[in-house]
Amino acid sequence: MKREEFVKQLQITKEKKTKKEKKYNPKGKNILIGGAWPYANSSLHLGHLAALLPGDVLARYYRENGDNVVYVSGTDCHGTPITQRARKEGRSAKEISETYDREFSRTFRNMGFSYDLYGKTEDEYHKRAVQKMLQRMYDNGYIYEKQDRQPFCDHCNRFLADRELSLTCPACGAESKGDQCDCGYIPTEEDLDGATCVECGEKVHLRENRNLYLALSKLQPQIEQYFLQNSGRWRLNSRKETEKYLKEGLRDRAVTRDLDWGVDVPIEGYEDKKMYVWIEAVLGYVTMAQKYCAENGIDWKKFWKDSNSRIYMVHGKDNITFHSIILPSLLLAMDDNYKLPDMMVSSEYLNINSEKISKSKGNGITINDMIRDYDPDTVRYFLMANGPERKDSNFTVEDYITIHNSEITNKYGNLVNRTLNFKGLDHIPEGQMDPEIAERIEKAYQEVGDYIERAEFKKATLAIMDLVENGNKYYDDRKPWEQKRNDIEAFNDTIYTCANLIANLSNLYEPFMPNSSARIREYLGIDEPTWETIVVEPNTNIKNVQPLFTRIVKSKTQNKGKVKEDDERM
Ligand SMILES: [Zn+2]
Ligand SMILES: [Zn+2]
Numbered sequence: 001m002k003r004e005e006f007v008k009q010l011q012i013t014k015e016k017k018t019k020k021e022k023k024y025n026p027k028g029k030n031i032l033i034g035g036a037w038p039y040a041n042s043s044l045h046l047g048h049l050a051a052l053l054p055g056d057v058l059a060r061y062y063r064e065n066g067d068n069v070v071y072v073s074g075t076d077c078h079g080t081p082i083t084q085r086a087r088k089e090g091r092s093a094k095e096i097s098e099t100y101d102r103e104f105s106r107t108f109r110n111m112g113f114s115y116d117l118y119g120k121t122e123d124e125y126h127k128r129a130v131q132k133m134l135q136r137m138y139d140n141g142y143i144y145e146k147q148d149r150q151p152f153c154d155h156c157n158r159f160l161a162d163r164e165l166s167l168t169c170p171a172c173g174a175e176s177k178g179d180q181c182d183c184g185y186i187p188t189e190e191d192l193d194g195a196t197c198v199e200c201g202e203k204v205h206l207r208e209n210r211n212l213y214l215a216l217s218k219l220q221p222q223i224e225q226y227f228l229q230n231s232g233r234w235r236l237n238s239r240k241e242t243e244k245y246l247k248e249g250l251r252d253r254a255v256t257r258d259l260d261w262g263v264d265v266p267i268e269g270y271e272d273k274k275m276y277v278w279i280e281a282v283l284g285y286v287t288m289a290q291k292y293c294a295e296n297g298i299d300w301k302k303f304w305k306d307s308n309s310r311i312y313m314v315h316g317k318d319n320i321t322f323h324s325i326i327l328p329s330l331l332l333a334m335d336d337n338y339k340l341p342d343m344m345v346s347s348e349y350l351n352i353n354s355e356k357i358s359k360s361k362g363n364g365i366t367i368n369d370m371i372r373d374y375d376p377d378t379v380r381y382f383l384m385a386n387g388p389e390r391k392d393s394n395f396t397v398e399d400y401i402t403i404h405n406s407e408i409t410n411k412y413g414n415l416v417n418r419t420l421n422f423k424g425l426d427h428i429p430e431g432q433m434d435p436e437i438a439e440r441i442e443k444a445y446q447e448v449g450d451y452i453e454r455a456e457f458k459k460a461t462l463a464i465m466d467l468v469e470n471g472n473k474y475y476d477d478r479k480p481w482e483q484k485r486n487d488i489e490a491f492n493d494t495i496y497t498c499a500n501l502i503a504n505l506s507n508l509y510e511p512f513m514p515n516s517s518a519r520i521r522e523y524l525g526i527d528e529p530t531w532e533t534i535v536v537e538p539n540t541n542i543k544n545v546q547p548l549f550t551r552i553v554k555s556k557t558q559n560k561g562k563v564k565e566d567d568e569r570m
Pocket of ligand 1: 201
């Protein structure tokens with residue numbers, strides 16, 4: 001491609017950029033991305049990261065594309081595990097949840113997550129908004145009152161959640177918690193009569209109680225229709241799991257519980273109860289979008305009530321039905337023209353050293369541990385290129401180091417370094433762009449963009465790496481170290497072509513490795529990442545270019561940390 005054509009493209013790029021400075025681009029698509037809400041009960045580990053990163057990749061990609069993105073998540077503060085722990089530790093539930101909320105915010109920031117709003121369920125805006133929503137579902141007849149029988153401890157003088165009970169499992173004979181035995185058995189109401197209160201050790205008995213229920217059974221036909229229309233685009237695990245529940249038939253679920261920590265129930269007669277976390281936390285995708293839009297003068301309905309918007313739900317496979325059944329049911333129960341989520345991006349599990357991550361084994365590496373020693377960019381890259389996208393995947397520090405050294409540092413880092421750090425070169429020369437490389441760049445935007453939109457991140461990283469390898473081959477073939485002596489014009493073409501390739505790689509890698517992309521932009525004088533071919537201004541000064549990545553020396557791996565429950569060292 002001729003330089004003049006490139007300069008023309010550059011001007012178009014610049015014009016688009018000025019337009020994009022507005023908060024809302026009427027020509028862009030409206031994209032809502034909901035990242036699963038981490039539970040404020042333990043530090044985030046690499047398994048969480050693997051499940052949540054797709055959200056950030058999507059958000060960064062669509063922003064580069066000029067679309068309007070609202071990317072929200074937050075800390076899930078309520079529920080029994082936190083109140084239980086608070087009682088045990090003599091702290092308040094609020095204190096525990098706030099400690100983790102602060103830690104999560106720092107961890108996400110350190111990992112480069114670009115949430116538009118990361119909130120928490122203790123947020124007053126969220127609480128008021130979900131109360132209004134619950135009231136609406138109640139008025140619409142989808143939430144109704146029901147008498148049920150629940151385990152009550154006379155000694156503690158309160159109703160207990162299933163997980164606060166212990167009993168002998170009727171299926172396998174082992175000691176089991178009341179919510180589910182390790183063997184998979186879920187205790188029935190009769191099993192719980194006479195179970196033991198884990199708090200005080202007294203036997204509990206069933207006692208009449210009154211709760212509000214969500215009429216999921218009534219919504220089954222609508223959810224089935226939603227499933228048929230949308231699940232073709234979902235990951236296979238979401239499709240299978242959701243289908244299983246629909247085949248079994250949806251059962252009504254209690255939305256209130258006897259707790260003193262949570263969101264108040266706005267219905268008369270339920271003042272002493274709280275909402276179940278499962279109902280209020282998933283509605284956080286709506287409340288946080290509303291809050292963010294209100295603060296930025298954007299109409300939130302363009303994201304949640306417009307059939308043309310695109311909604312991604314990003315989570316791990318243990319959370320599928322909350323996103324594929326519960327959230328759509330709540331939105332339908334409001335009967336208020338909500339759009340239902342389009343895409344379920346549900347990751348499989350990440351194993352560590354071939355073992356399932358388990359708190360009791362303490363084998364999950366926390367994110368904070370990981371990035372204390374290693375590069376957040378290549379940790380992100382590793383998890384997107386080798387993560388649990390379609391099947392459980394394995395993480396070892398050794399594998400990570402191999403990818404960091406041999407893929408990223410040796411290929412991508414090397415291309416950048418040997419081009420921009422060429423001995424004696426202090427500016428980008430004027431030159432001709434190699435037409436084949438130019439064409440490959442153009443194609444890569446299309447191909448990689450399609451993969452990302454379909455949540456096929458592994459393929460996306462492969463396609464970009466292909467471009468990197470091609471660049472290195474071009475460099476080797478052209479031998480710029482000889483050209484510099486024999487044919488300065490050819491040398492200029494080589495460096496010019498490679499510099500342009502690098503500029504465009506910084507765009508393509510921005511969703512995956514934002515820190516190194518930002519450094520390239522700084523070196524080459526590029527304002528912001530965009531999802532289209534860009535051109536480097538000749539004569540751009542390139543002094544003081546530092547290597548993007550540093551090789552990791554293997555001995556560092558030997559004292560790798562384990563999960564620490566209260567990791568606040570960052
Ligand atoms: Zn008790
Ligand atoms: Zn059992």
